[in-house]
Amino acid sequence: MSHTFDAISSAEFEAAKSIIVTLKDHGHQALLAGGCVRDRLLGKTPKDYDVATSATPDEVCKVFKRTKKVGAQFGVVLVSHRRHEIEVATFRTDGVYRDGRRPEDVIFTDAEHDAQRRDFTINGMFYDPVEDKLVDYVGGQADLSAELIRCIGEPSKRFAEDHLRLLRAARFAATLNFGIEPETFNAMLKYAKQVASVSPERIRAELALMLVSEGRCIAWKALCETGLCNHIIQGVQWTIDDQNNARDILGRLPARVSFPLGLAAVFSPLAAERSPDTRKVCRAIRCSNEEMESVCLLLKWVYRVVDDGELELADIKNMLASGHFDEIISLATAFTADEYGLRIQALRERGDKIPVQDHAPPPLLDGAFLLEQHIPQGPIYRKVLDAVYRAQLNELVTTVDDARAMAQKLIEESD
Numbered sequence: 156m157s158h159t160f161d162a163i164s165s166a167e168f169e170a171a172k173s174i175i176v177t178l179k180d181h182g183h184q185a186l187l188a189g190g191c192v193r194d195r196l197l198g199k200t201p202k203d204y205d206v207a208t209s210a211t212p213d214e215v216c217k218v219f220k221r222t223k224k225v226g227a228q229f230g231v232v233l234v235s236h237r238r239h240e241i242e243v244a245t246f247r248t249d250g251v252y253r254d255g256r257r258p259e260d261v262i263f264t265d266a267e268h269d270a271q272r273r274d275f276t277i278n279g280m281f282y283d284p285v286e287d288k289l290v291d292y293v294g295g296q297a298d299l300s301a302e303l304i305r306c307i308g309e310p311s312k313r314f315a316e317d318h319l320r321l322l323r324a325a326r327f328a329a330t331l332n333f334g335i336e337p338e339t340f341n342a343m344l345k346y347a348k349q350v351a352s353v354s355p356e357r358i359r360a361e362l363a364l365m366l367v368s369e370g371r372c373i374a375w376k377a378l379c380e381t382g383l384c385n386h387i388i389q390g391v392q393w394t395i396d397d398q399n400n401a402r403d404i405l406g407r408l409p410a411r412v413s414f415p416l417g418l419a420a421v422f423s424p425l426a427a428e429r430s431p432d433t434r435k436v437c438r439a440i441r442c443s444n445e446e447m448e449s450v451c452l453l454l455k456w457v458y459r460v461v462d463d464g465e466l467e468l469a470d471i472k473n474m475l476a477s478g479h480f481d482e483i484i485s486l487a488t489a490f491t492a493d494e495y496g497l498r499i500q501a502l503r504e505r506g507d508k509i510p511v512q513d514h515a516p517p518p519l520l521d522g523a524f525l526l527e528q529h530i531p532q533g534p535i536y537r538k539v540l541d542a543v544y545r546a547q548l549n550e551l552v553t554t555v556d557d558a559r560a561m562a563q564k565l566i567e568e569s570d
């Protein structure tokens with residue numbers, strides 16, 4: 156497969172190109188760099204366009220009117236141009252890495268050395284949009300063709316410098332559906348433990364990108380085979396079987412999934428005795444409360460679908476009211492493979508027939524009625540109200556009178 160920098164044009168590309176033209180007019184070298192070059196060679200729309208230049212940050216600020224120094228110590232200037240904000244970074248080489256994440260300082264240099272400090276060969280290319288010329292010092296084009304993630308330089312050294320690269324390797328393998336070159340892979344194995352020093356927020360961001368991408372199985376496989384999964388999702392003891400099951404379940408999910416659904420898929424095969432405290436694990440990987448509740452809800456319902464044969468109408472309405480019905484069906488389908496196909500299909504059909512106003516109708520009975528009956532406040536309220544509402548959802552109680560009669564009966568029984 157040969158790659159060409161085809162003519163995908165966008166307003167942002169034109170803005171970046173115009174910045175490059177201006178920098179060149181002022182005697183500087185300037186190129187598109189990194190991810191945008193990779194994505195365009197793959198025929199994908201880049202997330203954003205980054206410019207790399209020989210101009211120092213001060214020189215960049217002199218050339219353009221609207222500029223903001225964002226990463227002054229790394230030589231990054233944000234240039235506002237034609238309603239776009241483009242990152243313009245001075246060619247640099249990184250100084251010593253002390254904390255396994257950020258270099259202590261940077262030294263401004265030329266394009267070739269700037270390429271050397273980048274992580275993977277496919278991310279280390281430049282493109283000159285004026286001359287329509289690819290500038291590839293690192294063999295990036297060959298690896299794009301071979302569909303390989305390969306470190307620039309010596310993999311062990313590159314992972315030792317910056318542990319986040321361990322996750323970026325798995326993530327790019329997933330999002331691009333690429334393999335990981337063996338030496339790079341071996342170095343990942345060797346350095347996997349170090350990933351624990353990456354901030355939980357960064358781990359979460361990378362994991363989310365991996366699990367929502369269609370290549371989530373590839374990512375999961377890489378995370379398991381390198382041992383990274385034990386270090387990024389702590390508090391879970393994965394057996395090889397769990398890991399393989401999780402991979403198969405991920406593989407049976409639909410193409411587009413949310414991060415909580417991806418996480419629930421990964422946790423779903425854990426047998427009861429190794430089942431983690433899902434909330435604790437979710438908190439440790441910096442899920443929001445909403446994400447954490449979604450993961451728990453998905454797992455709860457999927458186990459119910461599998462364990463409880465026929466669910467009651469009230470259960471199906473509760474699933475619908477949760478807003479996660481489709482995701483529950485997707486996960487249940489993936490979790491059970493074909494074993495429960497008919498059961499899940501029947502569940503989906505029952506759910507689809509229930510009109511939206513019936514998912515969570517206003518309760519026929521509330522606490523005021525119990526107060527009127529001089530029932531002392533206490534746990535009995537919740538018990539009675541829940542039971543009556545469940546009967547209402549099951550359409551066994553359809554009027555206020557029915558609801559009151561049922562409540563009265565329950566109170567008498569509890570006396």
Ligand code: ATP
Binds near residue numbers: 191272273
């Ligand atoms: P994405 O599509 O996810 O934005 P990207 O390749 O553009 O992918 P960015 O995180 O935006 O990734 O980084 C831009 C470029 O900076 C990368 O292509 C790579 O050349 C370089 N880079 C980013 N992070 C690192 C890192 N941790 N180590 C070395 N180089 C990096």
Ligand code: MG
Binds near residue numbers: 190202203
């Ligand atoms: Mg980017």
